[in-house]
Amino acid sequence: EDKVVQSPLSLVVHEGDTVTLNCSYEVTNFRSLLWYKQEKKAPTFLFMLTSSGIEKKSGRLSSILDKKELFSILNITATQTGDSAIYLCAVMKTSYDKVIFGPGTSLSVIP
Amino acid sequence: GAVVSQHPSWVICKSGTSVKIECRSLDFQATTMFWYRQFPKQSLMLMATSNEGSKATYEQGVEKDKFLINHASLTLSTLTVTSAHPEDSSFYICSARGFGERYEQYFGPGTRLTVT
Numbered sequence: 001e002d003k004v005v006q007s008p009l010s011l012v013v014h015e016g017d018t019v020t021l022n023c024s025y026e027v028t029n030f031r032s033l034l035w036y037k038q039e040k041k042a043p044t045f046l047f048m049l050t051s052s053g054i055e056k057k058s059g060r061l062s063s064i065l066d067k068k069e070l071f072s073i074l075n076i077t078a079t080q081t082g083d084s085a086i087y088l089c090a091v092m093k094t095s096y097d098k099v100i101f102g103p104g105t106s107l108s109v110i111p
Numbered sequence: 112g113a114v115v116s117q118h119p120s121w122v123i124c125k126s127g128t129s130v131k132i133e134c135r136s137l138d139f140q141a142t143t144m145f146w147y148r149q150f151p152k153q154s155l156m157l158m159a160t161s162n163e164g165s166k167a168t169y170e171q172g173v174e175k176d177k178f179l180i181n182h183a184s185l186t187l188s189t190l191t192v193t194s195a196h197p198e199d200s201s202f203y204i205c206s207a208r209g210f211g212e213r214y215e216q217y218f219g220p221g222t223r224l225t226v227t
């Protein structure tokens with residue numbers, strides 16, 4: 001059965017801290033791994049990772065994929081209160097482009 | 112970026128009635144649309160995948176006769192919750208994928224359904 005696991009499930013940090021969120025997966029017909037940020041409504045897209053070892057970066061956020069070990073990390077440096085959200089990891093399969101979501105990591109950044 | 116809208120954004124209905132939720136891609140043609148359900152403090156669960164002009168593919172455990180999905184055009188998909196019950200109360204989110212290399216999904220803002 002396809003599975004996406006995230007850790008930790010929740011995290012509380014102080015502003016300015018750096019955090020690393022983990023995502024591991026076991027799926028057949030892997031195409032890509034996706035990271036989303038979900039605040040009060042629907043998720044917003046952060047990154048799509050298809051190749052191993054290539055870091056994607058957007059401001060203070062960065063992410064990398066390891067297809068051999070079947071995991072990805074999402075790093076957030078110099079966290080701000082606006083980073084408080086649920087971060088969802090998802091895996092896109094080749095069949096019908098089906099996307100399977102992990103349980104999410106709830107990040108709270110306190111001043 | 113691409114925009115996906117949903118209507119209504121929230122709806123309250125009585126048990127036993129049916130509710131239709133619309134998902135529209137506003138500035139691109141969506142070859143595939145996905146319907147998800149999210150219960151409080153849980154992740155998104157894929158309910159079904161619909162391709163324009165063909166029948167939706169439902170995930171295991173999702174009743175196709177209860178959750179009717181229609182994807183009649185490249186910009187509109189609808190989800191009808193038939194004979195709704197309180198346990199159907201949830202946040203329903205659609206996403207759409209258009210042509211192109213990235214196969215990125217664009218999410219709608221979601222619809223909060225409350226069945227009383």
